[in-house]
Amino acid sequence: MREMTKLKLVVTGLAVSAAFVCARAEDRADGAILPDGPLSVTCRIERTDGTRDERVCPLVREGNVAVLRLRADAVGAAKTVELEPSFATAKTGETGYFVTPENTYGGFHETNGRVVVGEGRNYMPVYGMKTPRVTFVAIARKMSWRYATVVVAKNGTYRMFQRYRLNGDSPYEDFEIAYAFLPQSAEYPQMAKVYRDWQLGRGACRPIRERMKGQPELALAATNVEVRIRQAWKPVPSPVEIQTPFNEPKVHAAVTFDRCGDIVREFRRQGVAHAEICLVGWNKGGHDGAYPQLFPVEPVLGGEAKLRAFVELANGFGYQTVCHTCFFSAYAIADDFDEEFLLKERDGSLQPSHLNWGGGKPFRTCPQRAYEKWVKKSMQMVKDLGFHGLHYHDVYSILPPRICYDPRHPCDPNRSIYWYNRQMVDTKKAIGGSQSEGPFDSYVGNLDFAMYVNFYPLDDDFAKKPMIDGLVPFWQLVYHGIVLANPFTGSLNYPVKAPHKRLKFVEFGGRPLFVWYANFVSTKKDCWMGDEDLLCATDDQLRVGVAAIKRGYDEYEKLADLQFEFMDDHRRLAPDVTLTAYSNGTRVVVNHGKSAYEFEGQTVPPGDWRRFDSR
Numbered sequence: 021m022r023e024m025t026k027l028k029l030v031v032t033g034l035a036v037s038a039a040f041v042c043a044r045a046e047d048r049a050d051g052a053i054l055p056d057g058p059l060s061v062t063c064r065i066e067r068t069d070g071t072r073d074e075r076v077c078p079l080v081r082e083g084n085v086a087v088l089r090l091r092a093d094a095v096g097a098a099k100t101v102e103l104e105p106s107f108a109t110a111k112t113g114e115t116g117y118f119v120t121p122e123n124t125y126g127g128f129h130e131t132n133g134r135v136v137v138g139e140g141r142n143y144m145p146v147y148g149m150k151t152p153r154v155t156f157v158a159i160a161r162k163m164s165w166r167y168a169t170v171v172v173a174k175n176g177t178y179r180m181f182q183r184y185r186l187n188g189d190s191p192y193e194d195f196e197i198a199y200a201f202l203p204q205s206a207e208y209p210q211m212a213k214v215y216r217d218w219q220l221g222r223g224a225c226r227p228i229r230e231r232m233k234g235q236p237e238l239a240l241a242a243t244n245v246e247v248r249i250r251q252a253w254k255p256v257p258s259p260v261e262i263q264t265p266f267n268e269p270k271v272h273a274a275v276t277f278d279r280c281g282d283i284v285r286e287f288r289r290q291g292v293a294h295a296e297i298c299l300v301g302w303n304k305g306g307h308d309g310a311y312p313q314l315f316p317v318e319p320v321l322g323g324e325a326k327l328r329a330f331v332e333l334a335n336g337f338g339y340q341t342v343c344h345t346c347f348f349s350a351y352a353i354a355d356d357f358d359e360e361f362l363l364k365e366r367d368g369s370l371q372p373s374h375l376n377w378g379g380g381k382p383f384r385t386c387p388q389r390a391y392e393k394w395v396k397k398s399m400q401m402v403k404d405l406g407f408h409g410l411h412y413h414d415v416y417s418i419l420p421p422r423i424c425y426d427p428r429h430p431c432d433p434n435r436s437i438y439w440y441n442r443q444m445v446d447t448k449k450a451i452g453g454s455q456s457e458g459p460f461d462s463y464v465g466n467l468d469f470a471m472y473v474n475f476y477p478l479d480d481d482f483a484k485k486p487m488i489d490g491l492v493p494f495w496q497l498v499y500h501g502i503v504l505a506n507p508f509t510g511s512l513n514y515p516v517k518a519p520h521k522r523l524k525f526v527e528f529g530g531r532p533l534f535v536w537y538a539n540f541v542s543t544k545k546d547c548w549m550g551d552e553d554l555l556c557a558t559d560d561q562l563r564v565g566v567a568a569i570k571r572g573y574d575e576y577e578k579l580a581d582l583q584f585e586f587m588d589d590h591r592r593l594a595p596d597v598t599l600t601a602y603s604n605g606t607r608v609v610v611n612h613g614k615s616a617y618e619f620e621g622q623t624v625p626p627g628d629w630r631r632f633d634s635r
Contacts, residue, residue: 054201055107055154059086061197064102065095068188079199090195097190102170104181105199107154112176116150119208120169123474123494126487130173133487137169139185139420143459143473143495148211149180155202157211158182159218162196165420165433165462171487188366189423192432209589212497216586225464225502229584237409237452238468240340242504242531243580244294245573246455246469248344248412249283250537251275251299252306252318254378257542261381263353269378271306271318274537275556277326283536283556284334286566292573296409297334298455300344302327305353307540308378311346312385312394313354315401324405331406342407342451345398346414347390347443351379361389364426371422386424387431387439395443399450410453410468416440417467418458418475437462459495459505470505471533477550478510478521493528493590493600500587501603506533509549513538515568516552519627520612526579526629527598527610529587532572536565578631582606593619605634 596613
């Protein structure tokens with residue numbers, strides 16, 4: 021049995037330690053359970069002509085891991101493909117739960133219902149399930165994208181599976197899914213650790229502690245708040261979809277470069293000694309005004325001379341200063357707009373966005389052409405303005421990898437990921453680091469900061485949603501200490517929002533994000549960052565906004581060192597009290613309730629949190 025702890029298992033050419041697959045003798049003694057009998061996955065294929073094919077695919081057992089390997093040519097062109105494990109089932113009323121890659125979980129309390137974490141929210145190709153019979157985590161090692169995580173309750177039986185939407189395409193590679201079985205004592209933090217260990221073990225990402233040795237901009241960002249200043253924009257939604265120099269709406273200037281100088285001076289006066297400042301809408305036409313065109317610097321803000329003066333001022337004060345760009349979409353008003361560089365559908369048509377932003381109707385760019393045409397040149401020009409730090413690429417990491425059918429530059433998801441990562445690598449070389457909008461982990465090797473992990477305002481009570489009981493930091497349990505992140509759209513500007521949003525931010529181990537003029541969209545329903553805002557049209561507004569940032573800055577100073585640690589545990593101590601534990605032994609207890617809570621001889625006041633360091 022002693023030799024068992026030294027065992028190494030080879031899975032698709034990767035050496036995976038026995039600790040990873042929980043194959044240690046003591047884990048087996050602790051109750052690791054594999055289902056009895058042969059393990060299989062039911063593969064259901066729907067063709068575009070409506071015909072269906074169903075087959076049972078046996079799994080290969082490798083210690084406490086069972087692996088599905090399914091060749092792409094065995095599936096062929098399909099409309100949808102469903103892969104359902106035989107053991108991913110539970111009965112209504114049984115103990116246990118499922119956990120999804122978008123940080124939601126649910127117990128087995130419904131007779132009928134459905135949860136679909138669509139292709140747009142499968143932030144990680146992983147999900148987990150705990151039942152009275154088995155605890156496992158599933159990792160899509162290949163064909164990691166183009167699928168939804170689905171949970172169905174029907175007539176008192178729960179099933180969990182993956183549904184690929186191929187829309188008539190053949191799979192872009194073979195399928196490979198590893199189902200790692202854990203001890204019955206394991207919970208979702210242990211499921212997350214399985215995936216984290218796999219990502220680290222194969223070199224998909226590296227901890228912040230390692231990266232910052234050669235990336236000082238990341239070290240500085242990790243211990244300081246992120247402040248975005250939205251400076252200028254045209255009306256959103258735009259009254260003109262296809263804009264020209266003759267019909268372009270007027271640019272609204274909210275924060276000139278001179279006013280940005282007033283903000284950083286007030287930072288120094290109020291004691292916000294360090295921050296990373298990201299300018300948004302500094303470019304031609306303001307925010308989303310003429311992307312991918314950036315220059316000339318927007319004249320109504322003061323032009324290039326004033327921009328350079330501000331960057332020099334902020335850098336001189338010790339603030340890391342970066343800017344926001346977008347090469348994900350292109351507007352017809354851009355000087356270099358060219359349909360050849362855009363994403364194409366199978367029939368050759370363009371892929372327009374359903375949105376209508378400042379520059380009008382945006383068209384999605386091919387990731388290969390975006391890199392070749394704009395990124396290398398633009399990043400050097402941005403560097404020459406004096407910017408350095410974690411440069412912001414809009415959109416990329418909030419959406420799954422794109423597909424382009426143009427025969428001149430075809431991109432399946434893997435090729436798209438390759439080209440997007442090339443953009444981030446070149447950005448790091450030029451500016452010092454890379455941040456983007458969301459948490460999709462196809463970029464995790466080069467992503468330093470995610471603007472938000474979940475697109476949740478935190479205004480809804482998740483417990484009231486059918487099938488879903490709430491939120492857990494599943495993503496953070498994988499990537500805290502690897503990628504900096506603000507956990508929710510609702511926790512942006514948290515000092516001016518409802519108190520429960522501050523507590524959720526601390527519970528999920530966030531890095532603070534503040535935005536001046538977050539609400540630039542004309543329609544009230546599109547204020548996805550919250551109704552509350554930071555404004556600076558008057559000096560009083562400016563002082564109040566900086567004071568709010570100072571509150572968040574002071575609070576973060578007590579927690580910032582934890583950004584270098586993994587998040588190792590998360591659990592409830594009481595219905596309204598949570599504990600988040602880190603790899604250095606520190607625990608953070610958050611009291612969401614209305615009564616004081618005693619923990620290890622100390623009182624955690626209601627509506628507050630306390631840090632407990634390792635002894």
